[in-house]
Amino acid sequence: MRTTLINGRLILPDEIAETGYVVIEDGKIAAIGKGEPAAPLSGEVIDARSLYISPGFIDLHTHGAGGADFMDGTVEAWLTVAETHARYGTTALLPTTLTCPDEELFHMFDVYTEAKKRNTQGAQFLGIHLEGPYFAYSQRGAQDPANLKQPVPEHYRKILDASGDIVRWSIAPELPGALELGRLLKSCHILPSVGHTDAVCEEVMEAFESGYSLMTHLYSGMQGVTRRNAYRYAGAVEAAFLIDRMDVEIIADGIHLPKSLLQLIYKFKGADRIALVTDSMRAAGMPEGTYKLGSLKEGQTVVVEDGVAKLPDRSAFAGSVATTDRLVRTMVETAGIPLPEAVRMMTATPARILGVDDRKGSLQAGKDADIILFDDHIRVARTLIGGKTVATSDRTVQAQLT
Incomplete structure (x- = not known):
């Protein structure tokens, strides 16, 4: 029940981290950090490929x-x-x-x-x-x-x-x-x-x-x-x-x-x-x-x-x-x-x-893992709700890579 997003630009409450990761467990954000995760990765790993990682x-x-x-x-x-x-x-x-x-x-x-x-x-x-x-x-x-x-x-x-x-x-x-x-x-x-x-x-x-x-x-x-x-x-x-x-x-x-x-x-x-x-x-x-x-x-x-x-x-x-x-x-x-x-x-x-900001609206540990990935033109590549991917767009990812 663990998913880790890596190599993304994190849109945090007060800044954008140019490289970061988000760890998801049981539908919640378990950990978030700049750079690469120190611990060995387990479960599903999603490479954001320099896309923005944003709250949903x-x-x-x-x-x-x-x-x-x-x-x-x-x-x-x-x-x-x-x-x-x-x-x-x-x-x-x-x-x-x-x-x-x-x-x-x-x-x-x-x-x-x-x-x-x-x-x-x-x-x-x-x-x-x-x-x-x-x-x-x-x-x-x-x-x-x-x-x-x-x-x-x-x-x-x-x-x-x-x-x-x-x-x-x-x-x-x-x-x-x-x-x-x-x-x-x-x-x-x-x-x-x-x-x-x-x-x-x-x-x-x-x-x-x-x-x-x-x-x-x-x-x-x-x-x-x-x-x-x-x-x-x-x-x-x-x-x-x-x-x-x-x-x-x-x-x-x-x-x-x-x-x-x-x-x-x-x-x-x-x-x-x-x-x-x-x-x-x-x-x-x-x-x-x-x-x-x-x-x-x-x-x-x-x-x-x-x-x-x-x-x-x-x-x-x-x-x-x-x-x-x-x-x-x-x-x-x-x-x-x-x-x-x-x-x-x-x-x-x-x-x-x-009145739901205690559980939604920002990338913070303990909040719902409602997360999206998008490119520089805000074209959405992936949508996760409660840590589950519900929508993807390969076209957007390819556009970002090229």
Whole structure:
């Protein structure tokens, strides 16, 4: 039950070690060091051949990949999403809903339970992220307006009673009753997140005091400086910058947010407060073409081109098709962020936000052996989850060698 990775460039919490090794035993990191291991090697030995050895990527917000969506309502779809994302370096993720009828949502809870049992080759499921249905109509984006609701106790308590697997809930905090819901979620160790909101800065500040400590896809589904009658108000975007302890997630595909905004967010928040997320729909990891956003049965038709999903009339984006490797690559190659900082935004920071940093998010002895190998262009060559290899790419290894 021992595996040793050798001859790799280790991405450690505070530095990159140009040559190092990682020893894995029983799914955990048993030892880590620079240079070569002193003791004789036993068990499986994987030669990293100067590839980077990195903590696995953690995606706090994804809807689908590989032609499947979590809203499809089948275990097979869930496993397809998990296995597709694993090929691109994701070792753990939060399956994310879209606003939908209650019966569809409750069915998803049942599917989660079964899919988690059967998920042996894909990114781990760390709990469910509910995106909706408590959103501002004007900021609904691709969310179905027919299923938007107000957060009343009779409704949200029914949802909470239906599943113990909810770990995050994105909500517009300015809605009547949303602050009370935020306080309840915090007491239940569920992360309330500001999303699809018309809140101004002062309302977000009040929400932060009620437990809303994360911004869902910053800049998307919210407003910046706005006017109400003759007066200017700072918006949710400015609140994210003003509140030092507010975490933000960003869709760093280089399209939802251009280079200048990626750099601005990094300048204000730093790697310790930014989580990179795919917010991907089913076309992630697939060729360009026509797809359904949301479930195959009820979803909206969208066109995937230029590396993003769009409405058929090209009037707006309709979802991301990013994978986690692309997010890190964009931060490094487009935004000019140092590699260790970009990796932290995809590993240690999301682990801390989710409260799993005691076991995930960094290469440290005792933590889960969720590890990936990638080259200088962040092309993933191998993905290990709990010390088990679940995906490899010989093409990437050969590219690195040549």
